Amino acid sequence: MTQGVTIFAFNNEQIDYLAMAAWSARNIRRHLDLPVCVITDVNDTARTVDFDQVVLTESPATQQQRYFYDFKNSAAWHNMNRSSIYDLTPWDHTLVLDADYVVASNQLKQLFDVEQDFLAHRVAVDASGYPPFNDNNYFGSYRIPMYWATIMCFRRSDTARLIFEAMQMIRDNWDHYRQLYYISENTFRNDYALSIAMNIVDGHTLSTPSIPWPLMSLTSLSRITQLEPDTYRIDYENSDTEGKPKWILLKNQDFHAMGKKSLGDIVANPC
Amino acid sequence: MNTDELISHSRARFNHHQARIALKEKYQAKLIFAFGGGMWRAGPELISLLTGRTNIDIVLMDLYDTPVRVNAPQLLALVEQRWQEQMNAWLVEYEELNRNR
Numbered sequence: 001m002t003q004g005v006t007i008f009a010f011n012n013e014q015i016d017y018l019a020m021a022a023w024s025a026r027n028i029r030r031h032l033d034l035p036v037c038v039i040t041d042v043n044d045t046a047r048t049v050d051f052d053q054v055v056l057t058e059s060p061a062t063q064q065q066r067y068f069y070d071f072k073n074s075a076a077w078h079n080m081n082r083s084s085i086y087d088l089t090p091w092d093h094t095l096v097l098d099a100d101y102v103v104a105s106n107q108l109k110q111l112f113d114v115e116q117d118f119l120a121h122r123v124a125v126d127a128s129g130y131p132p133f134n135d136n137n138y139f140g141s142y143r144i145p146m147y148w149a150t151i152m153c154f155r156r157s158d159t160a161r162l163i164f165e166a167m168q169m170i171r172d173n174w175d176h177y178r179q180l181y182y183i184s185e186n187t188f189r190n191d192y193a194l195s196i197a198m199n200i201v202d203g204h205t206l207s208t209p210s211i212p213w214p215l216m217s218l219t220s221l222s223r224i225t226q227l228e229p230d231t232y233r234i235d236y237e238n239s240d241t242e243g244k245p246k247w248i249l250l251k252n253q254d255f256h257a258m259g260k261k262s263l264g265d266i267v268a269n270p271c
Numbered sequence: 272m273n274t275d276e277l278i279s280h281s282r283a284r285f286n287h288h289q290a291r292i293a294l295k296e297k298y299q300a301k302l303i304f305a306f307g308g309g310m311w312r313a314g315p316e317l318i319s320l321l322t323g324r325t326n327i328d329i330v331l332m333d334l335y336d337t338p339v340r341v342n343a344p345q346l347l348a349l350v351e352q353r354w355q356e357q358m359n360a361w362l363v364e365y366e367e368l369n370r371n372r
Contacts, residue, residue: 105301113305116335125296129289212310212334213300216293244282248290251364253297 001155003112004035004052004091009099010059010078011042015260016267018042020099022050023267027103034095034109039088053090057081082149082190083167086160096152098256100263104230105252108151111211117159120194121148122210124217127248127255128236133219139192141182145206147198148215149190150256159201166197216250220259226266290368298361304353307341309333313353321347 005028009021018040025036035052041059048054060081085096093112097103111119122145126133137146154160170177170193177196178186202208218224222236231251237243257263302313310333311317320331324343331346333339 107300110303110305110310113308114310114335115308115337115339116310127293127296129292209335212303212312214296216296246282246286246289248286248293250293250297253293 001092002090003093003095004037004089005032005095005097006037006039006085006089006091007097007099008082008085009038009040009042012076012078015264017099018047019267020260020263022047023270024097024099024101024103025050028097031103031106032095032109035091037090039085055088055090057088079190080171080188083164083171083193085152086154086156086164093155094153096154098150100257100260101150102232102255102257102263104232104250104254107213107254108153111153116153116209117157118152118154118163118198119209119211120152120198121150121215122146122208124148124150124215124256127216127218127234127250127253128222128238128246130219130221130236130238133217139181139183139195141184144181144195144199146191147195147208147210149194150215151211152194153211162201163194163197166200167193170196216253216255218255218257218259220261222259222262224257224259224262224266226271229271287368291365294361294364294368298357301357301360302353303334304349306346306349307339309337309339309341310335311346311350313350313357317350318347318354321350 005025007021007024009017011017018038021038021040025038028034028036036050037053037055038048038051039055039057040048041057042048043056060078082096085094089096095108095111123137124133124146138144139146154163167190171188174188177183177193181192181196183192198208199206218234218236221238222234225233225235227233227249231249232255233247233249235245235247237245304311304313309331312334321343324347327343328340329343330338330340
């Protein structure tokens with residue numbers, strides 16, 4: 001059974017996701033010792049040398065715009081084809097990572113040794129301890145548990161196939177599901193689609209297996225500086241700190257960098 | 272009262288407190304490992320459960336509440352190794368954090 005990591009990388013006018021994915025691929029090889037595949041629309045071999053496999057596909061058509069707080073601007077959000085990963089990934093056992101997920105340890109390697117067909121994070125925490133972030137672990141008026149699409153680990157199996165097919169159904173009928181779950185946002189999010197899909201496939205039992213540790217996250221309110229290859233200083237200020245600057249260090253700790261600007265700066269000038 | 276000193280101290284305490292929480296999250300995650308198709312958390316409870324059960328396969332509930340048949344001595348060796356490694360690493364980082372404070 002082949003094992004590997006797959007990353008989606010569709011650039012927009014603000015963010016070079018392919019550069020992030022290439023930097024991430026080097027981290028992944030160093031810590032997880034796994035081959036890395038990129039799914040992208042950039043047909044440029046010079047920019048894809050860091051990947052073991054490249055799957056070229058068209059950028060998903062989207063009208064969706066997302067506001068990036070750190071760029072103080074909106075940009076196209078090419079997130080509509082995440083659910084096609086089941087058909088696009090070359091591996092039998094795939095770890096899907098967002099391009100902005102920073103691998104700084106071998107923690108994720110555990111997921112390949114457990115007898116589960118599909119795993120994603122159920123709980124995300126903010127490294128700065130910002131309390132309102134916990135609201136992100138639920139969505140809609142009924143406070144349905146959120147499953148995060150940032151990391152998905154799946155084997156070729158009926159369960160995984162059904163989850164991705166259900167995600168596609170939800171995406172294609174987003175207005176219906178948005179109303180059904182009383183989701184106020186118009187914007188389609190893979191996290192919502194995944195959460196609804198996992199719940200459907202699991203028979204609405206709310207007992208779906210998940211990655212048994214939280215997804216460490218940094219919002220765009222945080223500024224990230226790389227001090228050493230796997231050591232990052234996080235500077236942040238938020239309403240919880242009454243606007244005063246605070247900082248912590250993350251060493252050998254994986255995290256999801258929601259603020260793309262700091263990560264882009266690191267990728268451009270890595271340690 | 273030197274309020275600048277007080278503010279500086281208070282801010283340092285806040286940063287230190289958050290750093291301790293982040294460190295705990297990190298090592299709680301690192302105590303989790305896969306073995307025999309199940310997912311386990313290394314800790315005193317599992318060590319106690321496995322200690323003394325030599326040369327036998329036993330069925331235990333893993334973190335997913337799935338019954339998994341495992342070789343007890345093999346799992347115990349892994350649990351103890353993981354527990355020692357990660358607790359030691361946690362202590363080293365914790366002491367470093369206190370020094371930096």
